[in-house]
Amino acid sequence: MSIGSIRIAFFADSYKEVDGVALTSRKLVEFARERNYPFLCVRAGDSTRVEKTGSFTEVILKRSAAALSLDTQLKYDPLFNRHARRVRKELEEFAPDLIHITGLNDVSIIGSWLANRLQIPMAGSWHTNIHEFAANRLKKTLGFLPAAMSGSIADLAEKWILRGSVFYYRMPKLNLAPNEEITSLLSSGTGRVSRLMGRGVDAEFFNPAKRTVNDSKLRLGFVGRLRSEKNVRLLADVQTAIDKAGLTNYKFLIVGDGSERGWLEKRLKNAEFSGYLSGEALAEAYANMDIFLFPSLTETFGNVVQEANASGVPAIVTDKGGPKFIVQDGETGFISHGTAEFSANVVKLMKAPSRLGLMKQRSREFAESRSWSAVFESVYQAYFEALRIADEQKSAILEKEK
Template structure:
């Protein structure tokens, strides 16, 4: 059977988050096997590069782009690239167009799939409905919970319904866990498959541990956002301190809006900011326990990375 030619439209690619990491690993997998792919993503400037069998085409976001998360933006003018992207797809002749979510890049990919009558594959990476509900609840912190909770639940329900409607455009759906896959198959009536993940066990390894000072290190790696439920770490710390435990610290790797709160409310927290490369692999290996308090993540790549580093995880 011939290998299909895939045009890949990832919403996150150059940013630092789980979706971008998964997208890059996917492209690297394709490249290592010599499969044909055109990867169209967003960035600061429009440029094209070729790496083996993969054509990377970056489209610039405009100055009117709206910040959403650390590095991630939504450009209301992104569809201005439609003719340019269409030309690239006509040259590449894809058999499948693959989108990763509901953002400017994927909207462009979905439109071009419809225009060119090319089958659309959509993978689910982010629980936007849960993110929206939790961030809205945070904005209304001054209201009593009897008001916040029903409104938050309504928002979560409506955003999920809208997302499912969007995913109905696809011929096939991929999801990172069975629960989400079942919801999407039932809601869209489309065929679906699990999108399995892996981790580089040479890069993430217990051999990269460098500390042996007797201090017990709890750790977290990821974006510091409300939906990650990071304030639970402060509760864990307080509980340990109340029990007279002292020889420990929390190593928190990442950036986001919760950083200031964590710095003000945790006595033992070491906030490293973003880490990458060997510094990140070493940070994982130096932990004794990895804590993953999020209740909204679809998969949790960092849990696999912790395990590969020889660190047990509490999820």
């Protein structure tokens, strides 16, 4: 069997949403379609239908009115299993060699259940630290309790959600993870082979040539959901540090939306809030930034960091989560240990225009080496490895039965 002949059924928990997980899913589908690989994609959509073009099949399933909002756009439908019979029919017709699940949401739950029922080998990819997100939001919800108590409850919830998540990922033959820490976590926690699945960036689309502002004002940018798990309130601390340093020629450019927007609008005195952007408007916004600020503590990767780099914008990130594996400290940005250092790094770079210029150049050079094609070629190698593992396990069982 050649790599391109492997028949993949891909269950995408996030696809049309505005986030890095959905982007990665769409890029994988695009990669397979461009190469005419046999590929079936199951995802949620605005209506239930099946679309077939050549070797590509798309099964789109509508969520019910009972669907719960997990985020601004992402939902979970407790009645989604009503689609299982339809999906099974399409799977049996497509005859996949491997099922690829992407998380613990409604779409992948159907995928994992049918993989077990139909005895189809499975690969899994970890995209979201749901345990950290849940703990963060729970702590915020329990804000009326003493800090020590709400913190203890949130920590306990995080521990148990993580344990359940890792248990779920014991089902696949092989797991894919966005950074080295999660790769190690899955490997040790599941006993399964785990491989790194990075992310690419379109360095032609995200390009510093798309800059449209030419004044002397430094623009400090953020792109993403304005939610508590993104730690966006740290931007107010950055503003305080900049003001204390006596710097005035700056502006925040905030791209995105969410529950924290109102809080930020009240406190950031010199900021432009654009809401969600896409296409050329997003590429232009990135190119108009000078320093990218990404204070998230729970990110598994950080596609936006690479998009900023491709636009010639160095990034300042925390030492938690995936972005620290993207940033080359002191070259394409800074990895910050705590709020004070994060703010200090912003001030330091604002005061050093020559260094900022050099870091812009290096950020662009780095991003040019991160192609989506290379990422998905390695994913297909992992698919091949998962099938080999499944075959070896099957042979071992047959040998024991002799």
